[in-house]
Amino acid sequence: MSLVRSFIAVDIESPDVIKKIEEIQREVLRLGLDIKLVERENLHITLRFLGEIPQSRVDSIIKALASVKFNKFLIKLAELGVFPDLSRPRVLWIGVSQGAEELTKLANIVRETVDKYAEHKEDREFTPHLTIGRIKSGQNAHKLREFVQRYKGVEFGVVAVEKVKLKRSVLTPRGPIYSDLFVLHLT
Numbered sequence: 001m002s003l004v005r006s007f008i009a010v011d012i013e014s015p016d017v018i019k020k021i022e023e024i025q026r027e028v029l030r031l032g033l034d035i036k037l038v039e040r041e042n043l044h045i046t047l048r049f050l051g052e053i054p055q056s057r058v059d060s061i062i063k064a065l066a067s068v069k070f071n072k073f074l075i076k077l078a079e080l081g082v083f084p085d086l087s088r089p090r091v092l093w094i095g096v097s098q099g100a101e102e103l104t105k106l107a108n109i110v111r112e113t114v115d116k117y118a119e120h121k122e123d124r125e126f127t128p129h130l131t132i133g134r135i136k137s138g139q140n141a142h143k144l145r146e147f148v149q150r151y152k153g154v155e156f157g158v159v160a161v162e163k164v165k166l167k168r169s170v171l172t173p174r175g176p177i178y179s180d181l182f183v184l185h186l187t
Contacts, residue, residue: 002055005169006181008065008110009044010103010161012130017077017157018043021094021132024080024156028092031147034137035092042178045096045130047107047164051120058166061117062182065166068113070106072186075099077130077156080148089135089144094156096128103128103161110164162186 012018018040025037050061076098082089096103107126115122135144166182 003052004055004058004181005052005171006058006061006167007049007169008047008114008164008166010047010106010159010164012043012045012077012159014157014159017159020156021130024094024151025132028133028144028147031143032140033133033135033144034139035133035135036175037133038131039175042176043130043132044165044167044178045103045128047110047126048114048118048122049120050114050118053117053119057117058181061114061166064113064117065110065164065182065184068109068164068184070109070164070186072160072162073099073102074158074160075103075128076158079153080151081129082135082144082148083129086141086145086148088138089141091131092133092135092144093129093131096130097155098158099161100128106161106164 021043022040028035075096077094078097079095081093081095083091104126111122164184165180168179168181170177
C-alpha cells in the first residue's frame with residue numbers, strides 16, 4: 001500500500017514578508033545554534049498534519065476539502081517565540097498578531113472536515129504560528145532567549161490568506177520536499 005505523508009497549510013507567498021523572514025533567519029544563524037531553518041519555498045502555516053495516509057484516501061480528503069467555504073482574509077506576522085518554551089526550545093516561530101481569530105476558525109473547520117481521514121491524531125488546539133526553524137540541541141540556547149526578547153512586538157508584515165493547500169511531504173536527508181496535491185481557493 002502506497003502512503004502519502006501530507007498536511008494542510010497556508011503558504012507564505014509574499015516576497016516582502018519572505019525577505020524579512022530570511023533576514024531574521026540569517027541573524028539566527030549568527031547565534032551559533034544547532035538549528036535547521038525552514039527554506040523560503042517551504043514557509044507555511046500548518047492547519048492540520050495528516051500523517052502517512054494511504055494513497056486511496058487522498059481523493060476523499062480532496063473532496064472534503066473542496067467543500068470548505070471560507071472568505072479570504074489578512075494576517076499580520078509579528079514576534080518570535082519558541083515551542084515548547086525558552087528553557088527547552090525545539091521550534092522557533094513567528095506569531096500571528098492580527099487575523100489569528102480567522103486563522104483559528106479556518107483551521108478548526110479544516111480539522112473537522114478532514115479529521116476522519118487523518119492517520120495522525122491531533123490532540124493540541126491550533127496555535128497560529130509560522131515555523132521558521134527546528135532546534136536540534138540546547139547549544140547556545142541562552143543567546144536564543146535574548147534574541148527572542150529583542151523581537152517582542154516586531155512586525156514582519158501582512159500576508160493574504162487566499163488559498164488552503166493539501167500538500168505532500170517527501171522527507172530527504174537535505175530536508176522535506178513539498179508539493180501541492182490540491183489547492184482550495186477561498187472566496
